[in-house]
Amino acid sequence: MKKSNRKLPRAALSLMLVMGLILPSPGWLAPVHVKAANNDNPPFKIDLTGIFVTPATGSNSSVIGGNIVQVTPNTTNQKGGIWSTEANKMDLTKDFKASMYIYFGDRGANAADGMAFVMHNDSRGTNAISPHSGSGLGVYAGQTHGSSKTDGIQKSFAVEFDTFINNNVNDGYFDTNTTKGAHVAWSYPGQAETYIDYYTSFQHRRTMKHNNIDGPNNGAQYPGNLSNDTWRKFTINWNATTSTLTYQLEGLSSVSIPINVQDIFGADQVYWGFTGSTGSRYQNNRVAFEEVPGLVNAEVKETITRKDGVVVDNGALANNGEELTYTINAKYLSGKQDWTDIIVKTVLNDHVSYVPGSMAISSGDGSGELDDSFWTGQSLAASIPNMNTNRNDVTISFKVKVNQVKVNTPVTETVKFEGSNYITNTHPVDYVIQANNVPEVTINEKGPIHLAVGEDYQAKGTWKDSDDSTNTLYYDLNGELLKSEVLDNGGSTEPVDWSYLITSDQLKLGENNLQVIARDGKGAYSVSAKLKIIVESPPAITLTDANREIPVDFGTEYTMSGSWNDLDSNLVDLYYAVDSNTPVKFASNVSNSTNKGEDINYQYSIPADQLSIGMHQVSVYAVDDTGRKSNIEVVNVNVTGKLSFMSVTENVSFENMQIPNKPTYSKRNDDWDILVKDTRGSGSSWRLTATLMEEFSDSQGHFLRDALKFVNEDGIETTMALGAETNVYEMITQDEQNVSINWESDKGILLKIDPFVYIGDYTGKINWNLIDAP
Structure with a gap:
């Protein structure tokens, strides 16, 4: 076996649940202590005082808390054992059974080496132990070729729980024929024939017979990883008539072995117990006992009866609503010890209910009621007095009510008696709870149903009962019974209609x-x-301009206003929609008035970029915090474009010039700023006209008559006569709405100066006009 790192023992946590049992007078009803199973707490354990002892020398075993045997501690190169005392030997002339829980630590694949259940008549008695640790398991002879085959425990039978395979030069070849892994097998450790020395591959080896068979097909059991922090139940049954021992490790099949008592043990009385060992690898080997042969002989029984005293068992039928009496009885028959610290435990099946106040106890000391506090849900845990040949009969009884089931339901009841030195169970009681077909009722509409305030509702549906012609229907609204009525289906197994009118006064606002x-x-x-x-x-909403047509200039906002109210909501969201466009939430989570139903004003301006030229239907509505939607108010917004001057310079001028020797144009200065805005949309036609309203004249009374000219793009000159309107600019609007009136320097409106005019500063007056027409 190879060396490995040592693992410290894990700390164990125990959970204690304290229960009490109260009777009118006896003082033997002590509190019940139940601990959760873990490393230090197997499912069950009895007090080992006076029952088992450990070898005086050569053993590393110890007893923890008086009820758990640590065969080997969690460290290397250990061996140990525990044996029944002389007074508690197994009597092989009588039938008996024993049960215990064994624990192999939590080392997983690093565990070694294991334990063995051993029966023996070795002359060393309770000091019997093999000198070999590791593969010797505290019971076998040595594994070395040629060594003694009789220095193990003599006159013995063993069931080994081997957690390490010895199958190489370092670890020896004891397990050559069980190489599948951790294994369970039996053997005769004291017989020399159990050990086989042989020579192969230039090596001397020793192997051993598993199940007293040499070879790979020896029938050993392979439970998988044993060292996984699990307590496993192990039972032994002895049939004295056939001289057969049957054992079973939890999770594996039972194994039966006929044993020639005299050949193997040489006596009818044998010591029994456990041995174990570690090597360079290790594990924590522990054992806790549940039932020790001959310590306490008792008989326990559970009986279930109807009110008329008829026993319910072996598949008998029980009906819904029926009351049954459970009677639990224990009789002490004999034993080497009194049966002490007994706790009666049972868990009722899920289809019955304990009847409060019905539990009673009787014994040789008298009788009385038991407190219901010993019940936790369906579980009962109550202590009874210590039992012996004087107080040898104790009975607990209580009543249950059978619940309704949909199909015939088989149930099983058992009771466990847990004493400090003996634990046993009653035989199962089996009966069947007879089904009563449950009525069925439906409502036709799935809902939710939405009603307005003041509206009645006619509820309709069906009911069905395949084994009862009459049913009572209950109509409940908001936790209050409106009505109950008895209906008859005439024996039909098909659904039958029902109907009930709920009036508006029975319905509250909301859900x-x-x-x-x-x-x-x-x-x-x-x-x-x-x-x-x-x-x-x-919610209800108003719109100030509802059902009207409101003109709006293109490029300006439309401001809508109004009010809303809600009788039952805390918050609302306000929406508007332009035509069929996606609604816009313009106010979110607006709080309702404290006095619900009061009008709350709103106002919002729809951005101009959402209002193109033309007629638009603008709708507004509210949605409350339960998703209910108000009425919709609508206004028609007529967006129209317009042709207008954005700017016109009040004073414009022409260039100063000397009197020419021939007619010459005086060009415009840079102060001509005429800007037109057209919001009527693309393709709109318009023109600009100019009208000379006053002739150009100076302060001396001189005039420039017929001097104002308009020169078009083709250079054709037109005289702008006094009072005559002249087209000076034409436009078809495209994308740009704002148009600046610009002419080329030698085109547009010019002043033509003749050679014969007088020198002076001349002024005149021009009137500009926009015409919405081609």
Whole structure:
């Protein structure tokens, strides 16, 4: 076996549940202590005082807390054992059984070496132990070729729980024929024939017979990883008539071995117990005992009866609503010790219910009631007095009520008696709870149903009962019973209609919950049919301009206003929509008035970029915090474009010039700034006209007559006569809405100066006009 790192023992945590048992007088009813199973707490353990002892020398074993044997501690190169005392030997002339829990630590694949259950008549008695650790398991002879085959425990039988395979030069070849892994097998450790020395591959080896067979097909059991922090139950049964021992490790099949008592043990009385060992690898080997042969002989029984005293067992039928009496009895027959610290435990099947106040106890000391505090749900845990040949009969009884089941349901009841030195169970009691077909009821509509305030609702549905012709239907609204009525299906197994009118005065504003339940004559209730009915008071909204046509200039906002109210909601969201576009939430989570129903004003300006030229239907509405929607108010917004001057310079001028010797144009200065805005849309035509309203003249009374000219793009000159309107610019609007009136320097409006004019500063007056026409 190779060396490995040592693993420190893990700390164990125990959980204690304290229960008490109260009777009118006896003082033997002590509190019950139940601990959760873990490293230090197997499922069950009895007090080992006076029952088992450990070898005086050569053993590393110890007893923990008086009830757990640590065969080997969690360290290397250990061996140990525990044996029944002289007074507690197994009597092989009588049938007996023993049960215990064994624990192999939590080392997983690093565990070694294991334990063995051993029966023996070695002359060393309770000091018997093999000198060999490791593969010797504290019971076998040595594994070395040629060594003694008789220095193990003599006159013995063993069931080994081997957690390490010895199959190489370092670890020896004891397990050559069990190489599949951790294994369970039996053998005769004291017989020389158990050990086989042989020579192969230039090596001398020793192997041993598993199940007293040499070879790979020896029938050993392979339980997998034993060292996984698990307590496993191990039972032994001895049949004295056939001289057969049957053992079983939890999770494996039972194994039976006929044993020639005289050949193997040489006596009818044998010591029994456990040995174990570690090597360079290790594990924590522990044992706790549940039942020790001959220590306590007792008989326990559970009987279930009807009110008329008829026993319910072996598949008898019990009916819904029936009351049954459970009677639990223990009789002390004989034993080497009194039966002490007894706790009666049972868990009722899920289809019956304990009847409060019905539990009683009787013994040789008298009788009395037991407190219901010993019940936790369906579980009972109550102590009874210590039992012996004087107080040898104790009975606990209580009543249960049978619950409704949908199909015939087999149930099983058992009771466990847990004493400090003996633990046993009653034989199972089996009976069948007879089914009562549960009524069925439905509501036709799935809902939710939405109603307005003041509206009635006619609820309709069906009910069905295949084994009862009459049912009572209960109509419940918001937790209050409106009505119950008895209906008859005439023996039909098909659904039958029901109908019930719920009037508006029975419905509250908001959410209402209707439940309809059917109950048959045996007291079985259907599953509730449920329907949600919502009585709505949705928000109400007004719009100041509702149902009107409102003109709006293109490029400007439209401001809408109005009010809303809601009788039952805390918050609303306000929406508007332009035509069929996606609604826009323009106010979110607006709080309702403290006095719900009061009008709350709103105002919002729809951005100009959402209002193109033309007629638009603008709708506004509210949605409350339950999703209910208000009425919709609508206004028609007529967006129109317009042709207008954005700017016109009040004073414009022409260039100063000397009097020419021939007619010459005076060009415009840079102060001509005429800007036109057209919002009527692309393709709109317009023109600009100019009209000379006053002739150009100076302060001396001189005039420049017919001097104002308009020169078009083709250079054609037109005289702008006094009072005559002249087209000076034409435009078809495209994308740009703002148009600046610009002419080329030698085009547009010019002043033509003749050679014969007088020198002076001349002024005149021009009138500009925009015409919405081609």
